[in-house]
Amino acid sequence: MTRFLFSLVLLFSISVSAQLKSPAEFLGYELGSQFTRHHEVVDYYEYLAEQEPDRVKLTVYGKTNERRPLIMAYVSSAQNIANLESIRQEHLKSTEGGGSSDKAIVWLSYNVHGNESVSTEASMQTIYELLTKKSSYLENTVVIMDPCINPDGRDRYSNWYNQYKNTPNQVDPNSKEHHEGWWGGRSNHYMFDLNRDWAWLTQVESQQRLKQFNKWMPHVHVDFHEQGVNNPYYFAPAAEPYHEVITDFQRDFQVTLGRNHAKYFDANGWFYFTKEVFDLLYPSYGDTYPIYNGSIGMTYEQGGGGRAGLGIITGNGDTLTLKDRIDHHFTTGISTVEVSSQNVDKLNSEFKKFYTNKNFAYKSYVLKGDEDKLNALKSLLDKHEIEYGDLSNGSYKGYDYSSGKSGSISVQNNGMVVSVNQPKGTLVTVLFEPSAKLSDSLTYDITAWSLPYAYGLDAIASTSTVAGQDVTKSAKNTSITSGSYAYLTDWNSMNDAKFLAELLKEGIRVRKADHPFSIEGKSFARGTLIITKGDNALKNDFTQTLQAIAKKYDKNIAPTSTGFVDSGKDFGSSSIQMIEKPKIAVLSGGPTSTLRFGEIWHFFEQQLHYPLTVLDDDYASRVDLNEYNVLILPDGRYGNHFNEDQLSKIKDWVRNGGKLVAMGGSINAIDGEKGFGIKRNEMDKEPEKNTPQPYEDWERERIKGAITGAIFKAKVDNTNPLAYGYGKDYFSLKLGSSSYAYLTNGNAVYLEKDAKPFSGFAGSEAQKEISESLVFGLENYGRGQVVYMVDNPLFRGFWENGKLFFANALFMVD
Template sequence: MYKITFAAISLVFCLRLNSQELQSPSAFLGYELGTRFTPHHRVVDYYEYLAKTAKDRMHLMEYGKTYEYRPLYLAFISSSSNMKNLEEIRKTHIANTEGKEESTKAIVWMSYNVHGNESVSTEASMQTIFDLLTSKSNYLENTVVIMDPCINPDGRERYVNWYNQHKNTPFETDPNSKEHHEGWWSGRSNHYMFDLNRDWAWLTQKESQQRLPHYQKWLPHIHVDFHEQGVDSPYYFAPAAEPFHEVITDFQREFQITIGKNHAKYFDAKGWFYFTKERFDLFYPSYGDTYPMYSGGIGMTYEQGGSGRAGLGVLTSNGDTLTLKDRIAHHYTTGMSTVEVASNNIATLNSEIRKFYMPKNFQYNSYVLSGNKDQIRKLTSLIKKHQIEYSHSRQTTAKGFNYSTGKTGNHKVEENSIVINTRQKKSTLVKVLFEPNAVLSDSLTYDITAWSLPYAYGLNAIATNAILEGDESGPVETESSSLNTNAYAYVTDWNGMDDARFLTELMQNKFRVRSARQKFVLQGKSYNPGTLIITKGDNEHISDLGLALNQLAKKHFKNLEAVATGFVDSGKDFGSEYVKLLTAPKIAILGGEPTSTLRFGEIWHFLEQDLKYPMTVLDSDYFSEVNLETYDILILPDGDSYGNFLDSTTQKKIDRWVKLGGKLLAMGSSLETLAEEDWIALCTKTKVKDSTSIIPETYRNIAREEMKDEITGAIFKVLIDNTHPMAFGYDNLYFTLKEGNSAYEFLDEGTVAYIADQNKPVSGFAGSNAQREMANTLIYGVQERGDGAIIYMVDNPLFRGFWENGKLFFVNSLFMLE
């Protein structure tokens, strides 16, 4: 008995000694936290030190790497007894969400530094985890805390390095000083300039793709996303602002208030300013607060004033000095308060998350989707990552809402359709991602108001209130047989991104490829415009052409038809001028001011990661020195103040290059400047004024009145001239995501995609004035000029990388236009 007691006392003494010896961030780093920004590798060093020193209470896991090869980590912390049973706690928690077991623990996940130049949160995370392991360890008796100390290491390092290069010594609080003014490429975004806080649902970026499986594995009760906002803004915490999506439960709303009141208690005691219920809503599904909400948790954004402007200290507009130490204290306080509330509400959290996952009866209980196999494959790949279940339809007809026609009735179900119903665990997420038009309780929103995946992927869809069942196995994918090596040519369709990647790999490997300009029939089979043709005569330099093509076809899910002749049954023969030999263009993209980093990044990521095609970045700083004749295509991304860049000298340079055969692809706001010039065929549409009232608006109502002129990310039906090469691979109907109210007249020649007189959005918010202005306006078009062309993209087909059905317009603009 004495030996057992002595051993127990010794163990307690060692644990206490270990806790006392655990170094604070300041002690470990060698400087007081908040007096400088900590490089990412030193943050990693500290977390590794804690994991080694307090290994009974902490586990550190590397879950991936960024595009720039920096490690991504999750830290799991709890009491020593909980950590010994961590996997059992997780399994019990998941079983609780399925109504199988009852959990007695809370799971809190805290995400830091999703925006790299909102850099305080990673600093705060170090103090938070230290205190949770020491002075606040009582919170961990019934709580597991998961911490991601830096979601965006690439962006954070970009900011920290920039700040260290430009700051004064000591730091300068004057907001006009250089250290408070980042350049064009700020630290906010990741390597490809994507906003990772808008990528939770779409998973276009490596960081998001690697993080989500672990989030799905745990489904935490609470998720906090730590942010920063403008220097002069007080701290923001929950409850959020309207609009709330209708699927958010009463409990989720109420518990946000519970957490907010607990934060307020601490902020009030310190005399710190804060606000709630403003600006940051809970609607768009791809945020770090909304996605957790739609996954059953309590998702929250915490916003500290500061961001990339604040540095180590800055004067605010009211004359106060905001320091990094202040910012750390605020984020530390809300983080600790969050864990405290979770620890004090174990039973409620577990009861309510179990209720969240109980069966629900939504307006639409099944979604039937069919269409392009490439798009179906891409969509099912996405929803699998969200653990959304689907099956293959057995139905021949379904009664419901047709997305393309906007009508309700009986509709034929196409062969090989997939069915996604709401009789599954992720039913709420299914509704949010697939519903035709989300209910909007307030027009003043923080982000886009429409995103329905059937529209985004260009699929035929029916939403029905019936619970449709399907075949889990689905249709059997037929393997493409070995190609006839004696064929005259090999032919394949053109209607999706698999086709585009197949083409670009062929080009990279020096295959010569032709494209049909018109529909043709050969060997009894019909082929649409855009069809790819690889002839033996063009590719005599390729040994074993059939074998080489077969390998690439399998890689890109392509079926090739071997044909014995170029003499078609109807249409144009393979030697006709209407069967164009495609060339691999040299592509350049304008970077720097005045382009938007986000819009530039979408193109960069699309070409490098999605299309696997090379490009050259031409920065605006030295654009005047570049010989444009080196390039076949120049892309002007959306941005701001293009008038400063497109001065008369630059315009003459670009116009001369276009006339010689160059293709200018102008997107978004670059069109506003170009439309003013006489060498451009594009004309801005005259604004339509609302003349129903001449009574001046009250000051309070001005913002809402202004919304009559706005479009906040709404989906519009678009008609297409699919005989035009820019629209090869499309039917005559398309749905565009319109981010703003820019409106242009049809081109006299070359209008490819346009909104007709049906100018009401099919989904999302558009003000009454803006709707009228959208009638009979251009979406995409091409102006021939000299031997070249100007391609107009009013709407962005690459928006946030998730508008899959727009990508082929972009590809066609690069490869299919003569």
């Protein structure tokens, strides 16, 4: 650029700077002096878009559960904004091996955790600087800014802080303003961690955001976070383990960016660290998911979080202010755009290479199973824009997920195939691979997630390319003939559970089969739903309602003219029990985990669509439990939470016919010493060797007793009503080494002796602990039941094959 042109650009920037209001000028207070509510952030971005329509394009891409807008700003030069769609189209050609893009696409994501609130504040300073002093970076770069991924959580935190803070703010860490309550601002409305939902897409924020991500597929993606108040700033390069599909260029460019950030941090005397703690393995983060789509994905972590408020005294006696935190995130954000604008050609050429160089061990993943489960997986793949094909007939060889070795499966009109020979091939490999290779067992999250296990499908990983086939699906019989004695339908999936839930809500009475039977030449399994005309004689619109619900859920309905079976139990037998309409309560607050409670809340409201009552721990002991027939205790840290009177009340309620569902850590609060039948496994431990260990090895010694999200093959007793709809095996995602002995009776799912993980990491000592242990079990207690769920069938809402166990606990156990 000549001196004359440079002067013109400088004059233009000064002129714009004089016209545009800074965040402080617009909001009426200096950034860092208070927390900005979400609607005020939106106002500022709208103001910039109105003032600079040639350089800022603002879109609303969705809404949260609490109806707050999700906004996205595209920031670039006037010429680039005018040609934004053609730039996008040219860039996307790279995913097909073509195109000649000459722009860098940089995506900056802020505030995915609501109480890590500094990043949204920093976003306003960042966009202002890009439009003023740093506008030269925009000549060859399109910056996409999502100023607040989690508006519901952010406002929950900012409103709480503005309510409880001292005036002026108190830096003493003991003050109330540094201690959020049980439901902090980190999560979204349903208490889900949105930073762990990129791949699973259970939440509306994630689903709407991914549609925009797929439209752009950025070269660089940054996810801004906060960590503990005593930690210095973290930026890339990341820690090991890196997933093996990550390219050398993705590794190297993280270093390039990190060195540039360090230059600015060094000049200011700010502390930082790299290559520690935050690894690149689990695929559902805001750094890894973009990486598996070709981006340079990164997490930036500022010390602070919900405890820091406007200022706090740290462990070393310094005062960390919100202004400090803003400065740090602003610096790395601007530095990211700077480096990207300096490396446009390299980013484009390497992005294209990412999509053309595919050399994976497995070329195709062949799956078969229940149609509802296949459809559930297809729904997820559609959201990711992953291509798949149906399979009609054939036998396929490869790695057998069920046996853990070479094998084959035969498909007969119940199969599908997902190939890596497509633009999303790398993501396919990561999501479907039987077991991720670990370069280091010290990881930040779970180490196993393979979709065939999560969705309960038989699968083969093939080294050959398998093509999809045309499949003619036979039409389901969803019609209801009014003259039939009864209507029968299967029980195998969450779709079936939704169907049943809606029938019960609509007042239709339903029975279940506790034994296999055959009638009129057809065979039916345990759990089959039996809907008789006689049970519903008083419901005038019975057939019309049943017809509408069957059609809604695409349920195959088998009418029968008789209740006299060919084999098994007749429909009037005591073995054909009426399903009691559950009236369900769940404990919240106090000892319960917000994340685990949120999974249950979301399951009922957004998946099963069935009502539940939330009983907060503050007053739950004063509630008459007889108003409910099901009580759920979410996982958490209970210790001796229930006193003697509370335990006695719960036991009496169960004894008189109540159903208690105890999950994870809540089992400790009611175990054998407290009155119920479940007992912890007592392990015979070998005497510890008195050999001094290096201090630096303590963490690796510790993980010998840990399980970091590993998949184990468990045995299933599918004669147990808790396991209706399952086969003889279940792949369970274990998140820890809690171990309970087999029940005297009622072991629905359990690990056998010397169980080993099929996928993921489990320490040697932890494997010994969980040998011969309960996974899911059922205890009869008086006229009631206690359901034990040691593992979590609802984990993060994505372990699809576990959800029917939870539905069984509600509907099938009696």
